[in-house]
Amino acid sequence: MNSSYAIPAVALVVVATVLVGAFGLRISRTTSDFYVASRTVGPRLNAAAISGEYLSAASFLGIAGLVLVQGPDMLWYPVGYTAGYLVLLLFVAAPLRRSGAYTLPDFAEARLASQGVRRLAGAFVVGVGWLYLLPQLQGAGLTLSVLSGAPDWLGGVIVAVVVAAIVAAGGMRSITFVQAFQFWLKLTALLVPAFFLVLAWQADGAPGRPFDEPATFREQRSVRVDDGLTLKLEEPLTVTVDGTVDGRAHDGDRVALPAGTHRIEAGARLTFAADTPVPAAGHGADDALSPSRAESRTERPLYATYGLILATFLGTMGLPHVVVRFYTSPHGVAARRTTVAVLGLIGAFYLLPPLYGALGRLYAPELTLTGDADAAVLLLPDRVIGGVGGDLLGALVAGGAFAAFLSTASGLTMAVAGVLTQDVLPSRAVPHFRLGTLLAMAVPLAASALVGGLPVADAVGLAFAVSASSFCPLLVLGIWWRRLTPPGAAAGMLVGGGSALLAVAATMGGFPGGGGSLHALLAWPALWSVPLGFLTMVLVSLATPGRVPAGTAAILARFHLPEELGTEELPTGALPTDAPRTDTSRTDAPRTDAPRTGTSRTDTSRTDAPRTDTSRTDTSRTDTSRTDTSRTGTSRTGTSRTGTSRTGALPTDAPRTDAPRTGAPEAAADPRREATR
Amino acid sequence: MPQDPTERRVTVTGPPGRALPHARLRSRGRHPQALGHYRPRTEIDEQTTLGHTYVRSLMRSQLRAGLTALAVLGLLVGPLPLLFAALPDARRLEWAVLGFGLYAPLVLLARWYVRRAERNERDFVRLVEDR
Secondary structure, eight states, X not given: OOOTTHHHHHHHHHHHHHHHHHHHHHTOOSHHHHHHGGGOOOHHHHHHHHHHHHSOHIIIIIHHHHHHHHOGGXXXXXXXXXXXXXXXXXXXXXXXXXXXXXXXXXXXXXXXXXXXXHHHHXXXXXXXXXXXXXXHHHHHHHHHHHHHOOOHXXXXXXXXXXXXXXXHHHHHHHHHHHHHHHHHHHHHHHHHHHHHHHHHHHHTTOOOGGGSSSOBOSSOEEEEOSSXXXXXXXXXXXXXXXXXXXXXXXXXXXXXXXXXXXXXXXXXEEEEOTTOBOOXXXXXXXXXXXXXXXXXXXXXXXXXXXXXXXXXXXXXXXXXXXHHHHTTSSSHHHHHHHHHHXXXXXXXXXTHHHHHHHHHHHHOTTHHHHTOGGGHHHHHHHHHTOHHHHHHHHHHHHHHHXXXXXXXXXXXXXXXXXXXXXXXXXXXXXXXXXXXXXXXXXXXXXXXXXHOOOOXXXXXXXXXXXXXXXXXXXXXXXXXXXXXXXXXXXXXXXXXXXXXXXXXHHXXXXXXXXXXXXXXXXXXXXXXXXXXXXXXXXXXXXXXXXXXXXXHHHHHHHHHSOTTTTOSSSOTTOOOOOSOOOTTOGGGHHHHHHHHHHHHHHHHOOSOSOHHHHHHXXXXXXXXXXXXXXXXXXXXXXXXXXXXHHHTTSOOSSOTTTSOTTTHHHHHHOHHHHHHO | OTTOHHHHHHHOOOOTTSSOHHHHHHHHHSOTTOTTOOOHHHHXXXXXXXXXXXXXXXXHHHHHHHHHHHXXXXXXXXXXXXXXXXXXXXXXXXXXXXXXXSHHHHHHHHHHHHHHHHHHHHHHHHHHTTO
């Protein structure tokens, strides 16, 4: 492929990303900006940012590749990714925002008042985050090597460096702009070429073959097999071979292969005549690491499909980078509306990858054999349109693909670094967050160098399965069930998520070989591991009724009560406006926000729960000297309110500069002064 | 400024022992003349059994909305794999439904749910604020 346009396009995307990030950095001045963008991101901007972050390499490249190789059954992936947001909306979105927690571990601690559960959740967040970062880095490597022949690791390193720099420098505020920008970039990068591809397809007489099964070669096509592979033929196949097949060397001979399994050695060149059905590749080609996932699909297609549906529908809510974004909404109602907007945006985006998959089956079917199916989206413009136009469109797609890696990787890094900073590193100040960022990126980068190629969409599917069986029960039961106990939550996460993780690891390690039903069970764990997680959580909780945290009723009230109850500042009956109160108007944020957080949390959850464990969180994450004065102020007036210290589980809204360090204690001591400020 | 909480702090005198000062303050702030009249809002603030019942009723109505939407989603999506398995020749149908047909219903379902959930909350606020 001609790389003379593609490399500049990728470079342009990287530079634009850095510039947009720097723009965000210029207006990211407070600690609160840094972590949650001061919670003033309106639904429209936030929805674009969430979608930008969510549409990863798996969506941009992986789905088309999977559809090309395995047919329309794989369209369940985008459907599941979208419907996952619906399930998130139904049960989690608004209560999660109202919970005031910043990460999943924060949620676990706020709900269950248990450090143990918090640490366990943190471990799962980091695990899922790294499992999800890995394919992003690998996808970047693949893209760059397809475009320019650069070594495999280079793309991953570029993405890692750019992302670590942006996240460490600008935090959430920068990332919000970067991701919103990248959503529109990605949509454009698929939409414009798709338009021309469809025109070319129509000019071609609109052949309906892409929907036929199996795909066939339209014209004579010769394929070079780079890695050895096994062909599974259901019917005899005549092919011209230049290389070694089944241990016999050929030199441009026409060979009639009978039905059955054939071994093609690396370096062989196969030439298929027009109208030959594309043979199905077994091991070796696309999924070197998990040779049998494709097979177990063909053996248990229904089971596998339902496993996939369950994992994606329920797994979305537990993805660490998705959850963090909800805290940037100003309130629960905005969180809900944002989710609807996200559904619309990603639904629109997902109309495109199937198109590429279908056209790929028509125009580039041999990709199933060469193991570069993930590159189908990149190669199609050149293949179908050709010439300078094809090169330019290819460059656009390449830029979009890089945007996909950058945005998802930055969201994940943000989430993983947040957890590392809170729970692993000694202090929660911004410099430590920056250190956490480097750590969050270094590990998957090293891992991607070590383990080599997981197919992009598959690896993401694994992350979904683990998330669905650990975080989904925690969130759903935590929000809706009063009798959840810390031991129950811990056991459920360990049993559900742990078994999914083990099953996935076993499958990737090649156990148990040879297929069969046990194999399918392990390769698609969600169908049993999700109910197992829920069941364990419920049963252990019921068995330990004495351990229900004391403040449960108050906390659940806070999750579900609308914010307006307890906010006198707002006119009665009117919902808090969610007009995109954009972020540049940073100055008015504290004035509207601080009193609300100060009081709304308070009145619903003024109790008994031990203050000590949470107040730890509150001071140290933001720089202590700049504590939100209004919060401290109100807590003085009440007698003993833990609600306020819960609020503190979040970075506060007060701008750093607003309360002079020296003045803060006095202001806090005198509530009137604070209130009249 | 009458809305200023610090002013009210001084003026409010209520029956002792029932509520924390700030809660009384807030719950009566809007209708200071309604002294002695305990509104649901106060019950929630003070976490009485009645207050819990109010919160529970809100949770139940929200959960019902969520489960209804989930059931619709299940009915919409659940039978599809079986259908496609039963009709192996209907590839074009599978492409059309999975590739293009499902997204609009998902968005519509989401919009329905949000409207319902927001209505539940409005009703609840109206109940609690005693209006």
